[in-house]
Amino acid sequence: MKPRYDLAVIGAGPAGLAAATLAARRGLSTVLLDEQAAPGGQIYRAITRSPVKNPSVLGTDYWHGADLVGPFRDSGADYLPGAAVWSVSRSLDIGLSRDGAARILPARHVILATGALERPFPVPGWTLPGVMGAGAAQILLKTSGLVASGNVVMAGSGPLLWLLAWQYLRAGARIDAILDTTPRENWRQAMPLLPAFARSGYVGKGLKLLLEVRRKVKVIGNVSALRAEGDGRVQSVVYRQGDGAEQRLPADTLLLHHGVIPNINLANAIGCAQSWDEAQRCWVPDVDGWGATSVAGVAIAGDGAGIAGALAAEHRGRLTALDALHRLGAIDRATRDRDAAPHREALDRALRGRDFLDALYRPGKEFRVPADDTIVCRCEEVTAGQVRDAVKLGVSGPNQTKSFLRCGMGPCQGRLCGPTVVEVIADARGVSPAEVGYYRLRPPVKPITLAELASLPKAEDEVAAVMHH
Amino acid sequence: MSEPDVIIVGGGLHGCSTALHLAMRGVRALVLEKDHIGRHASGVNAGGVRQLGRHAAEVPLSVASMALWHGIRDLVDDDCGFESHGQVKVAETEAELDSCRERAAQLTALGFTHEEVVDQAELRRLVPSIAEHCLGALVSRRDGAAIPYRTTFAFKRKAESLGARFHEGAAVARVARSGRNWRVETADGVAHEAPVLVNCAGAWADRLAAQLGEPVPLEVIAPMLMITARVPPFLKPVVGATGRTLSFKQFPNGTVLIGGGLLGRAYRDENRTDLDFANVTTNARTVWDLFPIMRSATIVRAWAGIEARMPDDIPVIGPSGTEEGVFHAFGFSAHGFQLGPIVGRITADLITKGASDLPIDAFRIQRFRHTATAA
Numbered sequence: 001m002k003p004r005y006d007l008a009v010i011g012a013g014p015a016g017l018a019a020a021t022l023a024a025r026r027g028l029s030t031v032l033l034d035e036q037a038a039p040g041g042q043i044y045r046a047i048t049r050s051p052v053k054n055p056s057v058l059g060t061d062y063w064h065g066a067d068l069v070g071p072f073r074d075s076g077a078d079y080l081p082g083a084a085v086w087s088v089s090r091s092l093d094i095g096l097s098r099d100g101a102a103r104i105l106p107a108r109h110v111i112l113a114t115g116a117l118e119r120p121f122p123v124p125g126w127t128l129p130g131v132m133g134a135g136a137a138q139i140l141l142k143t144s145g146l147v148a149s150g151n152v153v154m155a156g157s158g159p160l161l162w163l164l165a166w167q168y169l170r171a172g173a174r175i176d177a178i179l180d181t182t183p184r185e186n187w188r189q190a191m192p193l194l195p196a197f198a199r200s201g202y203v204g205k206g207l208k209l210l211l212e213v214r215r216k217v218k219v220i221g222n223v224s225a226l227r228a229e230g231d232g233r234v235q236s237v238v239y240r241q242g243d244g245a246e247q248r249l250p251a252d253t254l255l256l257h258h259g260v261i262p263n264i265n266l267a268n269a270i271g272c273a274q275s276w277d278e279a280q281r282c283w284v285p286d287v288d289g290w291g292a293t294s295v296a297g298v299a300i301a302g303d304g305a306g307i308a309g310a311l312a313a314e315h316r317g318r319l320t321a322l323d324a325l326h327r328l329g330a331i332d333r334a335t336r337d338r339d340a341a342p343h344r345e346a347l348d349r350a351l352r353g354r355d356f357l358d359a360l361y362r363p364g365k366e367f368r369v370p371a372d373d374t375i376v377c378r379c380e381e382v383t384a385g386q387v388r389d390a391v392k393l394g395v396s397g398p399n400q401t402k403s404f405l406r407c408g409m410g411p412c413q414g415r416l417c418g419p420t421v422v423e424v425i426a427d428a429r430g431v432s433p434a435e436v437g438y439y440r441l442r443p444p445v446k447p448i449t450l451a452e453l454a455s456l457p458k459a460e461d462e463v464a465a466v467m468h469h
Numbered sequence: 470m471s472e473p474d475v476i477i478v479g480g481g482l483h484g485c486s487t488a489l490h491l492a493m494r495g496v497r498a499l500v501l502e503k504d505h506i507g508r509h510a511s512g513v514n515a516g517g518v519r520q521l522g523r524h525a526a527e528v529p530l531s532v533a534s535m536a537l538w539h540g541i542r543d544l545v546d547d548d549c550g551f552e553s554h555g556q557v558k559v560a561e562t563e564a565e566l567d568s569c570r571e572r573a574a575q576l577t578a579l580g581f582t583h584e585e586v587v588d589q590a591e592l593r594r595l596v597p598s599i600a601e602h603c604l605g606a607l608v609s610r611r612d613g614a615a616i617p618y619r620t621t622f623a624f625k626r627k628a629e630s631l632g633a634r635f636h637e638g639a640a641v642a643r644v645a646r647s648g649r650n651w652r653v654e655t656a657d658g659v660a661h662e663a664p665v666l667v668n669c670a671g672a673w674a675d676r677l678a679a680q681l682g683e684p685v686p687l688e689v690i691a692p693m694l695m696i697t698a699r700v701p702p703f704l705k706p707v708v709g710a711t712g713r714t715l716s717f718k719q720f721p722n723g724t725v726l727i728g729g730g731l732l733g734r735a736y737r738d739e740n741r742t743d744l745d746f747a748n749v750t751t752n753a754r755t756v757w758d759l760f761p762i763m764r765s766a767t768i769v770r771a772w773a774g775i776e777a778r779m780p781d782d783i784p785v786i787g788p789s790g791t792e793e794g795v796f797h798a799f800g801f802s803a804h805g806f807q808l809g810p811i812v813g814r815i816t817a818d819l820i821t822k823g824a825s826d827l828p829i830d831a832f833r834i835q836r837f838r839h840t841a842t843a844a
Contacts, residue, residue, distance in 0.1 A: 087744065087746070089743050089744065089746070090743050091743075093746060095746055104746050271739075271741055394626075396505065400505070400618075403507075403512065403616075403618035403619060403622070404619075406722070409696075409770075410698075410769075411698045411767070411769050413769055413770050442770040442771060442772045443744060443770070443771055444768055444769075444770070444771065447698065447767045447768065447769050448767065448768055449764075449765055449766065449767050449768065450697070450753050450756060450757060450763055450764055450765070450766045450767075450768060451757070451764045451765060453749060453750055453753035453768060454750065454753040454754045454756075454757040454764075456746065456747075456749075456750040456753075
């Protein structure tokens with residue numbers, strides 16, 4: 001460990017691994033901070049230690065993660081696993097907790113590679129035990145080789161849902177049904193974008209995977225309403241197909257998925273400017289072609305700067321690292337631009353077809369803007385109806401719902417309810433989410449204990465100085 | 470739309486309270502707020518409703534404000550989350566306890582009796598979870614805490630119901646005389662006129678004062694606060710310390726607020742603050758020492774609000790020293806929340822009667838005339 005690094009990279013997924021590797025190889029003193037115990041991020045989670053050894057279960061795309069970890073290990077970058085980064089100040093002091101103690105690590109440049117998180121999918125009953133995100137189920141599979149047993153129902157929309165179904169089947173698990181919530185009209189929006197998608201790397205793999213899943217699992221399309229029911233835990237899933245009558249499936253596990261959105265919590269708390277992305281319906285930090293944000297010295301690589309997938313994240317990581325080298329004075333602008341060319345070309349290839357996926361899997365309004373009795377803030381058990389009532393009282397944005405309803409004030413600090421609260425307020429006011437704005441998120445972006453904070457090393461004279469304020 | 474009688478710049482608690490007291494007297498006020506109501510200090514402060522330990526000059530105002538707080542529902546049709554379980558200032562050493570005794574004696578000499586010294590047994594009865602080394606405390610039993618944003622919003626709503634108007638997102642760009650009126654232009658090009666102007670602009674108030682020819686040495690500060698995840702109920706009063714900086718209280722929902730005025734960094738042009746980790750740590754250690762029960766508690770958020778501090782740590786309240794028809798109420802130096810209800814009334818008195826029945830000489834803006842011109 002050094003007292004101060006040229007570059008700190010936060011997150012050891014594809015973007016973080018690629019960025020740290022390139023920067024360290026080119027001579028920057030580099031540290032990679034990661035909350036997990038082993039590298040890989042979510043997409044390549046547990047790549048070095050997964051108990052799932054049969055490569056055909058998780059698929060070749062997963063095992064590509066190993067191609068990033070090896071070079072990283074040899075790059076000379078320091079690696080700090082198990083490090084929860086809870087704050088980054090504008091002077092680039094990084095607050096982190098590790099083994100129960102907090103410390104401040106200063107850096108000259110910071111790359112956030114904080115990736116994506118699942119978009120909240122609030123339906124009645126989604127807080128019942130036995131209902132979980134598909135992403136969480138996938139983490140259990142990758143890290144522990146665990147799959148859900150009993151009656152398993154998957155519901156939602158998006159590539160990850162199909163990938164998990166495929167991985168579940170490969171792992172020998174059973175899936176009773178997939179309730180596909182992709183709105184019919186999305187096809188109309190997506191069709192003009194099909195040609196580019198057809199030339200992309202997704203299409204072959206995607207079709208194969210879809211066909212295999214559809215052959216083995218009952219897929220119910222055009223699902224227009226959905227709720228989980230049960231006494232103490234989920235026992236059944238109730239849904240409608242189009243305008244049809246309500247139907248009911250027994251379920252011990254319901255896996256929900258609604259696509260992924262950038263994990264902007266740290267970027268937001270640092271103060272990086274962000275904008276509403278209408279295509280992906282989420283808030284995205286403002287970055288330039290090199291991942292640079294509105295805050296000097298802070299860049300974002302990978303899905304945290306906009307969802308584009310694992311391969312794109314890797315290339316964006318390298319571009320961000322090259323810009324860090326340039327900004328720290330290690331290379332000139334011409335060198336940066338020249339060395340970036342192949343990565344930019346690879347990025348363009350990786351992005352091909354993205355628009356089609358965004359359009360096709362855009363979640364339907366009824367699932368983004370839930371009905372009145374649906375809980376939106378799980379921590380404080382605030383319903384969509386309560387948020388609408390607050391709007392009637394004059395609440396114009398999510399920061400004010402905090403004061404009125406404690407919505408977004410619980411332990412998750414609005415990290416989970418934020419996207420839904422924005423959609424509900426925007427819909428109730430009849431304006432765009434861009435106008436409604438987003439929570440001002442506060443550090444610590446990861447909960448830390450008072451003991452950890454009190455353990456921060458500090459000079460005696462500083463204590464004396466502030467005591468007499 | 471008819472022109473108002475009074476234009477109030479700043480939609481914090483003091484601006485909203487002034488609008489309410491004016492509206493109660495049939496005076497039409499227009500509040501111009503550059504962001505939204507309660508966006509800064511008024512929305513994010515610790516919510517302490519405290520007479521305890523006030524500067525001598527503030528004590529009469531604080532006592533009068535406390536009476537309003539105890540009838541807050543009658544005033545604004547909302548209880549503002551106000552609860553009165555007392556405020557306690559803990560003494561950790563004999564020397565600190567002595568200073569508590571001196572303080573109580575000083576107040577008695579001034580004719581006030583709301584602060585009293587309690588021994589270790591009474592301290593433990595009031596605050597059973599306090600660390601064993603604490604020897605006693607200074608206590609103000611009618612003090613308490615309220616919910617800041619809810620309070621500010623309640624004042625705004627009541628004022629509005631009585632005819633006050635509020636324009637949010639209206640940053641004041643220029644102020645100038647226009648005959649007998651003040652002409653106030655906002656950044657979006659809208660102009661309003663009224664014979665009276667009130668400066669409740671908080672951390673931005675010095676800019677307005679400077680435009681009116683009376684610059685003041687205002688410091689922009691960012692006091693920090695932390696909140697923990699819910700823990701089982703263990704504390705009723707608000708607890709401070711005699712020898713250190715602390716404001717500590719548990720909400721009815723179980724979360725615990727840790728504050729006390731340790732500062733982060735403020736960037737007022739960007740409406741932003743940064744935490745100062747060294748100071749956050751100091752705060753965490755104080756709690757570690759005084760409340761062993763809190764050591765495993767989880768901090769879920771920390772923040773800092775943008776406030777104004779004056780060099781002598783007391784606010785500016787009263788008429789302008791340079792211009793007719795201008796009144797100031799700003800610079801509350803991180804302890805203005807409790808004073809909100811009374812300062813609105815004082816300002817309304819000054820506007821409608823030309824005088825206040827409370828002593829406000831110590832808060833005259835003219836006290837900075839020498840330093841500001843020298844600077």
